[in-house]
Amino acid sequence: MTDLDRDFWEDRYRAGTDRWDLGGPSPPLTAYIDGLTDQELRILVPGAGRGYEAEYLYRAGFENLTIVDLARRPLDDLRRRLPELPAAALQQTDFFSFRGGPFDLILEHTFFCALPPARRPDYVQAMHRLLVPGGRLAGLFFDFPLTEDGPPFGGSETEYRNRFSSLFHIRKLERARNSIPPRAGTELFFIFEKK
Template sequence: MNLDRTYWEGRYHTGETGWDLGGPSTPLKEYLDQLVDKDLKILIPGGGRAWEAEYAHRLGFRNVFVIDLTDAPFIDLLTRCPDFPKDHLIVGDFFAHEGQYDRILEQTFFCALDPALRERYVAHMHALLQPGGKLVGVLFNDALNTDRPPFGGFKADYLPLFAKHFSGISMEACHNSIAPRAGRELWLVAEKEGTYTPIDCNLYDRYEAAATLKQPVHLTLTNGQNLHGRIVDLFHRDKAEWLRLDSGAEVRSDQIGTFALDTG
């Protein structure tokens, strides 16, 4: 099956667009709602009729870009939202696109691609992000189809692919999926490593004290993941400070958002 521009254009022209929600999906809408920095440069690849781009634009984000193989869905967007900047609507192949973004939003683009392209998808997403930038969005955690889009897959298939390029990955059951997708989606956050900031000495002393006293700790990582346990090692790797918990989890110190002694 050749999933090229002609294929997708045909789907728009015949109205076979079952993926289209007619509005922004709840997970992406709620993600955009809590973003404070309206200057973030955001890319939505395979954005289709671009409901999320329109929503972000109306919230005041001014650097929202959409790329799609065909302009058929952009005509619809511009009818709904004539002031959306036309030069932010890119007609072309995601894999040939160059740029640097703070956020990339995923929704039914990954599952629209031939699974043979998944490794390239992850590598290219990584290349398109600024240091510290994030790929966020929803992935199906469901078998779906094997011979046509939407192609299925599961967390266990995706994690090794993402781990090849991203160090900070979170893929958890999505709690706010739209009803027909409930229980079948993962909320993905894949963060590109940032410019490293050396650890604050006071914090290092606190980690060291907790390790020496074998006190349980609670860490909230910058990607939202929570970790509990005892610190069993503080070490250097690649010129950065890391700590290891008794669970075996290893965390680079600049990926720790908050640290607390676990009293519970």
């Protein structure tokens, strides 16, 4: 497997081979964001890429954001689109070295599936550590067979339940109903609450 380090991701963005990039926020996530009422929520967007969901959140009045990505290029792109975003909101760092928080909500979109599968237990522990008690981890996971040919790597509902249920209440884990057509049938929308 390729080393998924900072250079790998910078090269993907530079070459335009970031096939997971939708060019805008994901409809299941905008629908979820539209249902949020507390604009004081402390929100983390990890592995944010170009940060379309973070931009959507900010423009909807959610200003208490922290946006993390390993690569500089996508964060710079977000900065160009949203120059009023406070500089401190953008954190270029390895997520597993990040020590911010705690957060009320962590919004997941394509980050989990981009990690080498061996890091998945670390992801679960980090999400639990970064959330306040009762805090939520919500977003989208891919639902297709696990592969060595990622990123993105696959996963299944069974895997997600098994990985997260010891530390989180599974409030929702279901087929996304409003995915973009190329992703229809391959996304699970979820809301997990920290125990």
